[in-house]
Amino acid sequence: MDATVETAPPPAAQQLRERRRRWLIILTIAIVVIALLAGAWWFLFASHYISSAQRLPNGNTLIDEGADGRLFEVTAQKEIVWEYVNPYFGTEEGATTNRVFRAQRVPYDWVPQLPKPAERAVNPPDITTFRVEPQRQLR
Numbered sequence: 001m002d003a004t005v006e007t008a009p010p011p012a013a014q015q016l017r018e019r020r021r022r023w024l025i026i027l028t029i030a031i032v033v034i035a036l037l038a039g040a041w042w043f044l045f046a047s048h049y050i051s052s053a054q055r056l057p058n059g060n061t062l063i064d065e066g067a068d069g070r071l072f073e074v075t076a077q078k079e080i081v082w083e084y085v086n087p088y089f090g091t092e093e094g095a096t097t098n099r100v101f102r103a104q105r106v107p108y109d110w111v112p113q114l115p116k117p118a119e120r121a122v123n124p125p126d127i128t129t130f131r132v133e134p135q136r137q138l139r
Contacts, residue, residue, distance in 0.1 A: 052102040062105050069098030082122050 050066035060081060062073050069086030086098040108116045 050099060050101050052104070054104055056105055062103060064100055064103035066100045066102070069100050071100060071103045 047065045047067040050064075052064040052066070054062045056062055056073070059076050060073050062071070064071050070083065071086075072083040073081040075081060086100050089096050089098045091097075092099075108114075
């Protein structure tokens with residue numbers, strides 16, 4: 001009598017854990033690569049769960065620091081070209097947040113019904129005098 005022992009695939013929970021582990025490894029590698037491409041100054045900002053980064057055709061990098069609702073573009077020389085903080089807050093699981101899941105620069109020809117706007121330089125304000133008044137009382 002020939003006894004063949006077949007092993008059953010791991011239970012669904014084990015498969016899910018293994019899939020999550022692989023994605024965490026891929027995500028960690030991606031974060032390290034982005035940090036190295038951006039000049040290893042990534043420790044100046046962090047988003048522990050939602051974020052994105054995109055290398056742009058001009059060599060700059062668009063970064064979404066999602067947990068804090070901050071988007072910014074940096075040059076290869078580590079200079080911030082522009083910065084935007086999401087002013088729209090919502091409540092999720094009892095916490096007030098302005099998270100941004102993902103940001104992506106798209107070409108003008110993705111919106112063919114509109115004429116291509118003229119691009120203009122962004123002049124940074126004098127940060128010693130520039131202030132934006134808060135829209136609501138902070139706790």
